[in-house]
Amino acid sequence: MIKVSVVLPIYNVEKYLPKCLDSVINQTLKDIEIICVNDCSADNCENIIKEYIKKDSRIKLINHKENQGLGFARNSGLNESNADYVVFIDSDDFISYDYIEHLYNTAIKNNADIVFTNNIYTVNENKGYIKPYYHNRLEKWKKDFRDNCFEGESNFNVDTFEKENTPEYPLVVAWNKLYKKEFLKEKKLLYSQVRLAEDVDMFYRILANNPKMFYNNNAKYYYLQRAASLAGNVSHTVKIPVAILEVFKNVYNYYKENKKDLLVSCNYYNFISLMHTFNNYKADNKNEFYKKCHDLMKELDVEIDRNKHAFIAYSVYVMKTYDDYNIYLEKIESIKKKVFDIAWWIPSITLREKYKKVNLDKLANKNWK
Structure with missing residues (x-):
C-alpha cells in the first residue's frame, strides 16, 4: 500500500538530481511512490531518471510536452498521486533518510492536513558548507518549548501575532511539508501558473481554509542555495x-x-x-x-x-x-x-x-x- 507520494518537479538539474533521488529512494518509510515530473529539461535529467527507474520500480516519470513551470509540475504530480499524502521536494535539494517517516507518523497520529518541519539546513553551492537555516533557534526552542520543540500542533494563521520565531511558524514554502491529498482536493487547492513565488500564492490560500496543522522538527530538509535557481535569479x-x-x-x-x-x-x-x-x-x-x-x-x-x-x-x-x-x-x-x-x-x-x-x-x- 502506497502511503506517501513524493513529487519531484524537475527542470535542468542534472548536476543535483542523483543526490536528491538517492535521498528519496533510501527513505526509512518504504511504502512510497516517487513521481518525477520532467518539465522539458534540456539537459540529461530524463536519462538519469530512466536509469533510476531500472533500479527502483517505485519511480514514475511524467514528461511535459512544453515547459509549464514549477507550480504546474507539482500539479501534475499531485494529479497522478496514488497515496493519501503528498510531499513536494525540489529536485536540487535533498532530505534526511527518515524525513518522510517523521512527517507521516505525525500526520497519521493526529489526522493532520499538513505536517511541516523547521529543521532546515542551507547548502551553499559555491563554498560547500551546510548550516542551519534558523541558526540557533532550534536550540532556543529546546529551552523555551522543551517537549514541544520537536513535535506539536501549530495554531498559526494570518491573524496570529508574533509566532514567526516559534516552532509553530510553517515557513512560506512548498517543500518542507507533507499534505493530506484529500484536503487539497476538497478545497480545490492547486498551484497557479505564476513563474515566481507560486508557493506564496498557494500557502496563503491553504491557510485561508483552516488546515489542521502540526510540525515535526525531527525531519531534516537540505535546501541548496544556488544563483541559477528561480529565487537566486x-x-x-x-x-x-x-x-x-x-x-x-x-x-x-x-x-x-x-x-x-x-x-x-x-x-x-x-x-x-x-x-x-x-x-x-x-x-x-x-x-x-x-x-x-x-x-x-x-x-x-x-x-x-x-x-x-x-x-x-x-x-x-x-x-x-x-x-x-x-x-x-x-x-x-x-x-x-x-x-x-x-x-x-x-x-x-x-x-x-x-x-x-x-x-x-x-x-x-x-x-x-
Missing part, C-alpha cells in the same frame, strides 16, 4: 519580476472573496513576501519596479493594522502614496538603517528581532503624518 536579473505582483493580487483577491475578515491580517504577510523579492532585486531599473508596486498598492488600497505592525503599515502607506522611489528610500530605508545599525551589535537573535520590531514601529509612528 531575482538578485541577478534585469527583468522586473512582475510575477510577484500577480501573486500579491491573487492572494489579496482570494481573501477578499473568501476570508474578508482576515484580509487586513493577510496583507501583512503578503506584503512581507512581496518585499522579500523587491529588496533582493538589484537592477538599475528598480525605480520602475517600485512604480509598479506603487500602482498595485494604490489600486487595491492595501491596508495593514497599524496597532500590530506600525512600521510595515507605514511602509505600505508610503509606497501607496508616493510613486517616487527616492521618497520611499528617504522615508523607509532611513528608518531601517538607524535601527539595524544598532541591532547588529545585539548578540541574541531573539533580542535583536525584538529590538528591531519595537524601534521600527516607534520611529514609524513618529514619522507618520
Whole structure:
C-alpha cells in the first residue's frame, strides 16, 4: 500500500538530481511512490531518471510536452498521486533518510492536513558548507518549548501575532511539508501558473481554509542555495519580476472573496513576501519596479493594522502614496538603517528581532503624518 507520494518537479538539474533521488529512494518509510515530473529539461535529467527507474520500480516519470513551470509540475504530480499524502521536494535539494517517516507518523497520529518541519539546513553551492537555516533557534526552542520543540500542533494563521520565531511558524514554502491529498482536493487547492513565488500564492490560500496543522522538527530538509535557481535569479536579473505582483493580487483577491475578515491580517504577510523579492532585486531599473508596486498598492488600497505592525503599515502607506522611489528610500530605508545599525551589535537573535520590531514601529509612528 502506497502511503506517501513524493513529487519531484524537475527542470535542468542534472548536476543535483542523483543526490536528491538517492535521498528519496533510501527513505526509512518504504511504502512510497516517487513521481518525477520532467518539465522539458534540456539537459540529461530524463536519462538519469530512466536509469533510476531500472533500479527502483517505485519511480514514475511524467514528461511535459512544453515547459509549464514549477507550480504546474507539482500539479501534475499531485494529479497522478496514488497515496493519501503528498510531499513536494525540489529536485536540487535533498532530505534526511527518515524525513518522510517523521512527517507521516505525525500526520497519521493526529489526522493532520499538513505536517511541516523547521529543521532546515542551507547548502551553499559555491563554498560547500551546510548550516542551519534558523541558526540557533532550534536550540532556543529546546529551552523555551522543551517537549514541544520537536513535535506539536501549530495554531498559526494570518491573524496570529508574533509566532514567526516559534516552532509553530510553517515557513512560506512548498517543500518542507507533507499534505493530506484529500484536503487539497476538497478545497480545490492547486498551484497557479505564476513563474515566481507560486508557493506564496498557494500557502496563503491553504491557510485561508483552516488546515489542521502540526510540525515535526525531527525531519531534516537540505535546501541548496544556488544563483541559477528561480529565487537566486531575482538578485541577478534585469527583468522586473512582475510575477510577484500577480501573486500579491491573487492572494489579496482570494481573501477578499473568501476570508474578508482576515484580509487586513493577510496583507501583512503578503506584503512581507512581496518585499522579500523587491529588496533582493538589484537592477538599475528598480525605480520602475517600485512604480509598479506603487500602482498595485494604490489600486487595491492595501491596508495593514497599524496597532500590530506600525512600521510595515507605514511602509505600505508610503509606497501607496508616493510613486517616487527616492521618497520611499528617504522615508523607509532611513528608518531601517538607524535601527539595524544598532541591532547588529545585539548578540541574541531573539533580542535583536525584538529590538528591531519595537524601534521600527516607534520611529514609524513618529514619522507618520
